[in-house]
Amino acid sequence: QVRLVESGGGLVKPGGSLRLSCEASGFTFSEHYMSWVRQAPGKGLEWVSYISSSSRYINYADSVKGRFTISRDNAKNSLYLQIHSLRAEDTAVYYCARAVFGVTTSYYFDYWGQGTLVTVSS
Amino acid sequence: DIQMTQSPSSLSASVGDRVTITCRASQSISSYLNWYQQKPGTAPKLLIYAASSLQSGVPSRFSGSGSGTDFTLTISSLQPEDFATYYCQHSYSTLFTFGPGTKVDIK
Numbered sequence: 001q002v003r004l005v006e007s008g009g010g011l012v013k014p015g016g017s018l019r020l021s022c023e024a025s026g027f028t029f030s031e032h033y034m035s036w037v038r039q040a041p042g043k044g045l046e047w048v049s050y051i052s053s054s055s056r057y058i059n060y061a062d063s064v065k066g067r068f069t070i071s072r073d074n075a076k077n078s079l080y081l082q083i084h085s086l087r088a089e090d091t092a093v094y095y096c097a098r099a100v101f102g103v104t105t106s107y108y109f110d111y112w113g114q115g116t117l118v119t120v121s122s
Numbered sequence: 123d124i125q126m127t128q129s130p131s132s133l134s135a136s137v138g139d140r141v142t143i144t145c146r147a148s149q150s151i152s153s154y155l156n157w158y159q160q161k162p163g164t165a166p167k168l169l170i171y172a173a174s175s176l177q178s179g180v181p182s183r184f185s186g187s188g189s190g191t192d193f194t195l196t197i198s199s200l201q202p203e204d205f206a207t208y209y210c211q212h213s214y215s216t217l218f219t220f221g222p223g224t225k226v227d228i229k
Contacts, residue, residue, distance in 0.1 A: 037220075044209065044223045105154075107154075107216075112165035
């Protein structure tokens with residue numbers, strides 16, 4: 001079955017850096033776009049970034065552009081999010097999600113991991 | 123960028139009620155609209171994609187409709203396990219904005 005497992009979250013000081021990982025199993029990872037979505041405590045969902053299957057296409061939300069870098073290693077079935085210059089407002093649970101694309105359906109996120117919590121505090 | 127709004131932001135309903143949640147996009151997004159359900163402490167779950175297609179395994183009491191800028195998610199007969207927060211999300215561009223959510227709780 002499809003499984004996505006995030007790791008790498010933790011407590012970090014403002015201005016610090018962190019690398020989140022998402023290990024995928026149960027499907028052909030190299031055939032799927034992937035995305036990161038975050039959720040601040042008590043708040044709604046915020047899409048963060050996506051990466052195409054070959055890493056050719058990447059996009060970021062304006063709120064993280066220039067500070068976050070998404071990448072993937074298809075040989076390791078893994079997705080990453082490198083986060084720099086962390087701010088208090090980056091405190092959130094970070095989810096990785098598998099994207100499905102269809103010509104008539106566009107993209108949707110059909111499987112999600114359990115999330116990893118990033119807390120930015122001094 | 124495309125902005126998404128939802129109404130209401132919260133509602134109280136009883137088991138068996140018909141519930142309708144509305145999502146509006148700031149510009150036309152064709153039918154590129156998805157709905158997710160999230161229960162406290164858990165990851166979101168895909169319910170509906172492309173405005174009206176039911177994700178595999180999702181009960182048929184959930185349905186979606188709309189195109190352009192206005193969309194609805196309907197739960198035909200609310201069940202105890204449906205009390206949750208519901209989010210819409212567009213995929214018209216690769217800036218996949220979510221709506222602010224609608225919390226459905228027990229009356």
